[in-house]
Amino acid sequence: MMVVMTPGAGESQIQAVVSKLETTGVHVLVMPGKLTTAIGAIGDPERVLELGLEGMAGVDRVVPISRPYKLASSELAHHEPTRLEIAGRRVGGGDTFCLIAGPCTVESREQTLAVAWTVRKAGASMLRGGAFKPRTSPFAFKGLGLEGLKVLAEARAETGLPVVTELLDVADADVVGEHADVIQIGARNMQNYALLEIAGQLGKPVLLKRGLSSTVDELLMAADYVLKEGNEAVMLCERGIRTFEVATRFTLDILAVPWLKLHTHLPVIVDPSHAAGDRRLVEPAACAAAAAGADGVIVEVHEDPEAALCDGPQAVYGRDFAAFAKRVGAHAAIAGRVLA
Numbered sequence: 001m002m003v004v005m006t007p008g009a010g011e012s013q014i015q016a017v018v019s020k021l022e023t024t025g026v027h028v029l030v031m032p033g034k035l036t037t038a039i040g041a042i043g044d045p046e047r048v049l050e051l052g053l054e055g056m057a058g059v060d061r062v063v064p065i066s067r068p069y070k071l072a073s074s075e076l077a078h079h080e081p082t083r084l085e086i087a088g089r090r091v092g093g094g095d096t097f098c099l100i101a102g103p104c105t106v107e108s109r110e111q112t113l114a115v116a117w118t119v120r121k122a123g124a125s126m127l128r129g130g131a132f133k134p135r136t137s138p139f140a141f142k143g144l145g146l147e148g149l150k151v152l153a154e155a156r157a158e159t160g161l162p163v164v165t166e167l168l169d170v171a172d173a174d175v176v177g178e179h180a181d182v183i184q185i186g187a188r189n190m191q192n193y194a195l196l197e198i199a200g201q202l203g204k205p206v207l208l209k210r211g212l213s214s215t216v217d218e219l220l221m222a223a224d225y226v227l228k229e230g231n232e233a234v235m236l237c238e239r240g241i242r243t244f245e246v247a248t249r250f251t252l253d254i255l256a257v258p259w260l261k262l263h264t265h266l267p268v269i270v271d272p273s274h275a276a277g278d279r280r281l282v283e284p285a286a287c288a289a290a291a292a293g294a295d296g297v298i299v300e301v302h303e304d305p306e307a308a309l310c311d312g313p314q315a316v317y318g319r320d321f322a323a324f325a326k327r328v329g330a331h332a333a334i335a336g337r338v339l340a
Contacts, residue, residue: 001048002063002076003039013058014039020051027228029071033080036060042070042228069220071227072234072264082265084233086205087162087181089125089340091235091295092267096340097332098296099325100164100269102128105141105310106148114303115318116155122322123329125340126182127152127161128298132168133310134188141309149179156181164207164298170198177202187211187239187274190222200229207269207298209237216256220264235267236260237298238289240275249277249314252285257292267295273314279305282316283324290332296340297328 003017014030014037021028026043041048045064053059067073083093091098101119106112106129116127131148133141144151152163162181167173168189176183182205189195190211199206206226210219219236226234238257240250252275260268272285286297302308302315316324329339 001041001045002065003041003053004060004063005037005039005058006060007036009037009058013056017053017056017059020053020056021048024048024051029076031076038076040065040071040076042224067220067263068217069224069264072220072223072266074263074265076265080265081261082232082234082267084205084235084267086126086233087160089162091125091205091269091340093295095337096295097290097329097335097337098125098267098269098340099123099328100126100128100296100298101301101316101321101325102164103130103302104273104300104308104315105130105133106144106151107141107309109151109154111303112151112155113158115301116159116161118303118318118321119301120159120161122325123339124161124325125296126164127155127159128164128184128300129155130310131165131179132172132176133166134168134186135310146175149175153179167195167199170195173198173202177204180204182207182235185209190214190219193222193225196222196225197229200226200231203231205233205235206231207235207237209239209271210241210253210256212242212250214241216253216259216263220260223264223266235269235295236264237269237271238294239271248275248281250275252276252289254285254288254292257289257294261293268293269296269298270294271298273298273300273311273316277314279314279316282314283327286324286328287331290328290337291334293335295337299324 029040133143270289305312305315
């Protein structure tokens with residue numbers, strides 16, 4: 001349910017409504033607006049209705065939220081898009097485009113710093129890099145762990161780029177939170193609800209990737225797990241889903257971008273690298289995402305992809321990244337956005 005206050009409602013009236021809602025055990029979220037304040041009540045709608053809130057001073061109306069996802073819904077946020085500020089970089093809000101780039105995996109200090117400087121000079125907003133890597137095979141390279149996090153922190157110190165890295169395990173939450181600017185939750189963990197709750201409690205922005213076979217509704221309900229912890233800095237990531245088509249690694253659901261922009265207030269990022277699995281397809285997919293209204297893309301870049309320890313075939317060559325960024329930026333401009 002959403003309680004909409006009158007434009008003239010004072011702080012004491014708002015707090016009175018909050019206090020009454022809290023007696024029912026529902027999750028309460030206060031959302032101040034330019035003209036009025038809305039109060040979200042996530043939980044048992046029948047108990048909220050029994051409170052008779054319409055008769056309280058300062059209450060305009062009580063509106064039911066019809067969708068299964070609550071906190072991520074645009075109904076709850078008055079259709080105003082969320083804008084995030086991450087170390088001076090803006091994500092979301094409808095007028096900027098965020099370019100997140102870097103290696104799939106931190107392989108070494110030299111490799112990571114070289115890529116970091118390459119993407120920084122080409123206009124990237126943030127540096128991506130995996131220290132802990134989920135791999136299908138138990139014998140594949142799983143990242144450098146803590147040492148990889150330290151390398152990413154050094155790259156941030158040298159280039160000024162905020163770091164996006166993945167959290168795989170609750171046990172690593174504190175150390176990842178200490179080194180990362182943005183916590184990534186990968187596709188395989190989209191429905192790891194305990195991990196989502198811990199990520200929400202770290203106080204860092206969260207980049208939540210859509211599961212391999214998950215609907216957009218399921219993605220948004222997963223986002224609610226982070227949001228309900230009081231962390232409103234969530235970015236959604238479309239990275240391709242598993243379908244009957246095998247020509248590409250996954251099927252990039254480009255229509256998910258405008259659909260999500262209609263139904264949620266959260267920023268939408270697209271990962272064309274994992275969807276394509278082929279660097280020749282990454283740029284067209286990134287350009288399509290930008291033109292469709294995405295708030296940014298996250299792409300893999302490597303100076304020598306043939307020697308990469310993980311996902312080399314889908315990594316853009318470092319020498320080609322500046323031209324890549326320029327062309328993707330031009331398509332973002334079609335949607336009225338500028339590189340953040």
